Amino acid sequence: MADMPDSSSHSHDTDTLHRRGLMFILSSPSGAGKTTLSRMLLASEEEIMLSVSATTRPPREGEVDGKDYHFVSNEEFDRLVEEDGFYEWAPVFGNRYGTPKGHIREGLKRGQDYLFDIDWQGTQQLYQKDQQDTVSVFILPPSLDELHRRLTARALDSEEVVNSRMERARAEISHWAEYDYVVINDNVDACFTKVREILHAERMKRTRQTGLIPFVRELMG
């Protein structure tokens, strides 16, 4: 290593130039696998934080209040809407779901990434509010038969709920072309690798790397 140039005199750490955070959205018809992929992403990426939605839907078995969702009453949801407490919200499957405002804007400036498991209505609203920080990925099932199989195998919803989600699937899939990326979730590991590659590439986008401006200035003298 003796003949390697000494880089210690550089005033920038070139591995950690400042960048803006991004809002990384995963959408899909119910049952295609976005919750599974979100959990895999959160387990493997330290720099991304889940945006925990509020919902009027009752918790499913195993879901934890404050971790999977903030489970709220209809009255509480009304109050949050009136107080302008949501970044976006939408009715889905007879319940209401919304992204609490929290500190997303400040976090993005600091370089914090946020993961959103939201539907096409919420995606459109985030795009309208802040297009430059938004990256959206639509997850498709390999077939509708497989989607039905996954919803049934998950065994968390009644047959009636599974059927109503299947009825909605075509309408949701019709929004696929509004997304930046589309990935088919056939093999979950292969799909996850693609989703993670998208996140990594988007982090490197020139317009997000705000630290490049002072770096290049210094580089050029």
Ligand SMILES: Nc1ncnc2c1ncn2[C@@H]1O[C@H](COP(=O)(O)OP(=O)(O)OP(=O)(O)O)[C@@H](O)[C@H]1O
């Ligand atoms: N590639 C895959 N192959 C087989 N099963 C899968 C695959 N991906 C996810 N699953 C399974 O399919 C079921 C539905 O997945 P998941 O709950 O992640 O879907 P979702 O899109 O988040 O649904 P919802 O919108 O209703 O929350 C789960 O039981 C999950 O383990």
Ligand SMILES: Nc1nc2c(ncn2[C@@H]2O[C@H](COP(=O)(O)O)[C@@H](O)[C@H]2O)c(=O)[nH]1
């Ligand atoms: N527009 C929003 N959609 C959301 C939000 N949180 C979740 N969702 C979407 O709702 C459906 C159903 O979810 P489930 O957990 O009941 O199966 C799914 O498509 C989610 O992506 C939100 O805050 N805003």
